[in-house]
Amino acid sequence: MFRSLRTDNPELVRVSVNGHAVEIASGQSVWSALALSGQTTTRKAALSGEDRSAYCAMGVCFECMVEIDGIPNQQACLRRVADGMTIATQTITETSVAK
Amino acid sequence: MSAALTLSEHGRSALVLDRGVAPGGQIFRSVSTSPLPDRTALGPDYAAGAELVSAYTNSRAKHVAGADVWHIGEDGRILYSHEGTTKQVEAREILICPGAIERPMPIRGWTLPGVMTAGAAQVMLKSDAMVAENAVFAGSGPLLYLIVAQYLRLGVKVAGLVDTTPAENYLKAAPLLPAALGGFGLLRKGLALLSEIRRAGVPVYRNATDLAILGDQRAEGLVFTSDGRQEIKADTVFLHHGVLPNPNMTRALGLAHHWNEDQLAWHVTKDAFGQSSLPHVSVAGDGGGIVGADGARHEGTLAAMNVLTRLGHFASDQRDRLAKPRLAQLRRLARFRRFIDRLYQPRPALRLPQDSETVVCRCEEQRLSDLRQGFEEGARDPNALKSRTRCGMGPCQGRQCGPIVSGLLAKWQDLPVQDVGYYRLRSPQKLLSLEEFSQFQTVVPDEGGTK
Numbered sequence: 010m011f012r013s014l015r016t017d018n019p020e021l022v023r024v025s026v027n028g029h030a031v032e033i034a035s036g037q038s039v040w041s042a043l044a045l046s047g048q049t050t051t052r053k054a055a056l057s058g059e060d061r062s063a064y065c066a067m068g069v070c071f072e073c074m075v076e077i078d079g080i081p082n083q084q085a086c087l088r089r090v091a092d093g094m095t096i097a098t099q100t101i102t103e104t105s106v107a108k
Numbered sequence: 109m110s111a112a113l114t115l116s117e118h119g120r121s122a123l124v125l126d127r128g129v130a131p132g133g134q135i136f137r138s139v140s141t142s143p144l145p146d147r148t149a150l151g152p153d154y155a156a157g158a159e160l161v162s163a164y165t166n167s168r169a170k171h172v173a174g175a176d177v178w179h180i181g182e183d184g185r186i187l188y189s190h191e192g193t194t195k196q197v198e199a200r201e202i203l204i205c206p207g208a209i210e211r212p213m214p215i216r217g218w219t220l221p222g223v224m225t226a227g228a229a230q231v232m233l234k235s236d237a238m239v240a241e242n243a244v245f246a247g248s249g250p251l252l253y254l255i256v257a258q259y260l261r262l263g264v265k266v267a268g269l270v271d272t273t274p275a276e277n278y279l280k281a282a283p284l285l286p287a288a289l290g291g292f293g294l295l296r297k298g299l300a301l302l303s304e305i306r307r308a309g310v311p312v313y314r315n316a317t318d319l320a321i322l323g324d325q326r327a328e329g330l331v332f333t334s335d336g337r338q339e340i341k342a343d344t345v346f347l348h349h350g351v352l353p354n355p356n357m358t359r360a361l362g363l364a365h366h367w368n369e370d371q372l373a374w375h376v377t378k379d380a381f382g383q384s385s386l387p388h389v390s391v392a393g394d395g396g397g398i399v400g401a402d403g404a405r406h407e408g409t410l411a412a413m414n415v416l417t418r419l420g421h422f423a424s425d426q427r428d429r430l431a432k433p434r435l436a437q438l439r440r441l442a443r444f445r446r447f448i449d450r451l452y453q454p455r456p457a458l459r460l461p462q463d464s465e466t467v468v469c470r471c472e473e474q475r476l477s478d479l480r481q482g483f484e485e486g487a488r489d490p491n492a493l494k495s496r497t498r499c500g501m502g503p504c505q506g507r508q509c510g511p512i513v514s515g516l517l518a519k520w521q522d523l524p525v526q527d528v529g530y531y532r533l534r535s536p537q538k539l540l541s542l543e544e545f546s547q548f549q550t551v552v553p554d555e556g557g558t559k
């Protein structure tokens with residue numbers, strides 16, 4: 010289980026994660042919005058369609074690709090949340106995007 | 109940061125393109141903006157970074173945060189994504205410092221959600237103050253022990269530390285110890301971390317082998333052998349056994365590389381000042397070969413001195429005189445690094461997959477058995493194997509499978525890794541969207557375009 014250690018009173022923004030409203034400290038990564046709301050599946054694997062989730066958290070592995078405001082292939086660990094952002098698990102695989 | 113500071117001290121500005129949110133790189137990540145209630149828990153080194161970052165922020169360097177570089181051309185053309193658009197800049201002198209990535213540990217189940225790297229744990233902690241409660245940490249090396257200690261200082265529970273350092277490594281590293289004494293302080297730091305972890309009551313398993321992730325849909329724990337078969341239940345498993353130079357930028361630019369047997373890693377071929385096989389391109393820090401945080405600062409400064417010489421600010425004998433103490437420091441650090449590299453040299457069975465069903469290419473889901481089949485059908489080098497199996501063709505562009513594939517092909521043919529080679533890489537180094545590409549801007553840096 011992921012949790013936040015923050016004790017300051019950060020300014021919150023509202024985002025939607027797979028249709029659920031989530032409040033999250035402004036400036037945090039999109040991945041943290043997923044993880045702290047318990048929705049850790051970021052994308053489906055290319056062939057098997059199995060669930061995948063963030064692995065490196067530093068932009069290397071591309072496991073954390075999600076759809077942000079309708080645009081696929083966004084690395085959740087590198088992007089920051091913004092008020093009103095729509096975040097969704099990427100169900101199209103990168104092979105189907107290529108086609 | 110050190111390179112940009114040196115340039116700035118001599119009246120030159122530099123354009124610094126960094127994908128990170130704030131200056132600091134890996135080690136001083138978010139040091140000026142850390143959301144943690146008590147950042148002293150991260151250790152004194154981290155807090156000391158604030159000084160460097162503030163000197164850098166006050167320098168003439170122009171820092172562009174969130175700039176993701178995806179093409180560097182031999183002609184000095186650099187393309188990067190920034191705030192949803194593609195930007196272009198031309199540089200006369202280029203310094204590449206992409207840092208390190210973690211060495212992949214391809215064990216059964218490593219693609220399951222809930223399996224992450226120890227580096228990920230540290231990034232999440234530093235930038236988002238986010239932690240995983242009751243996680244297992246497995247692998248070897250100082251970074252692994254450091255993050256466990258940081259968790260404990262912050263009151264986060266740790267289910268276990270599974271140390272895979274082979275018992276025989278202690279013997280192999282012992283002869284290098286006297287030469288490493290210059291870095292004894294660093295060594296003592298490492299030992300202190302381990303005893304801190306034990307005192308906190310975290311179960312520590314040593315000389316662990318045969319690791320596999322438990323679970324079908326997501327990680328449910330780790331099984332391994334250490335004094336018999338053991339099992340720890342956990343929904344998060346952090347893996348780590350060392351770091352490798354981040355290869356994609358230097359590879360895509362076609363710089364010469366060579367295999368370093370001490371670090372079991374590809375290094376960029378460069379001179380003492382970091383100048384690569386292309387004279388106007390230098391490489392400093394872990395991205396050229398693992399030198400650690402202190403080494404990276406020296407290398408950055410040296411590379412900048414060389415650039416200043418190339419731009420006509422210094423004569424080369426002046427450069428050499430100024431460089432002398434730094435080069436001596438680097439040699440001292442290198443002796444210590446050799447000891448650490450030997451001590452924490454990863455277990456061969458964790459570096460290369462053992463089980464035919466283990467996934468090697470996470471993006472294209474190619475398993476060891478698929479690669480073996482490609483090899484038997486005639487693929488002898490990484491590029492041939494890539495076109496036969498799609499291994500390495502996914503969005504990460506081989507950042508995870510690349511080192512494994514070179515290693516497997518070398519093993520199967522009983523050849524040195526150097527002879528087997530690595531993937532041929534091309535730009536762009538990330539997935540681009542048409543939306544982004546359609547908005548194109550040329551950026552003109554101040555003062556002659558020194559990046």
Ligand SMILES: Cc1cc2nc3c(=O)[nH]c(=O)nc-3n(C[C@H](O)[C@H](O)[C@H](O)COP(=O)(O)OP(=O)(O)OC[C@H]3O[C@@H](n4cnc5c(N)ncnc54)[C@H](O)[C@@H]3O)c2cc1C
Pocket residue numbers: 125126127128132133134135136175176177178205206207208209210226227228230251254351354357392393394395399400401402404
């Ligand atoms: C996960 C991890 C944790 C570590 N933790 C510690 C620690 O706790 N203590 C310690 O002593 N050492 C630690 N190290 C080692 C230490 O971080 C390095 O030795 C040191 O940071 C090397 O400095 P550098 O400048 O070479 O690279 P880095 O500090 O890694 O800087 C590289 C920079 O390049 C940027 N970058 C990479 N690719 C691109 C691109 N395409 N476009 C734009 N920017 C890009 C990155 O955002 C980053 O800011 C760690 C290393 C890793 C990988």
Ligand code: FES
Pocket residue numbers: 062063064065066067068069070071072073074084085086087
């Ligand atoms: S988690 Fe690896 S790229 Fe985001």
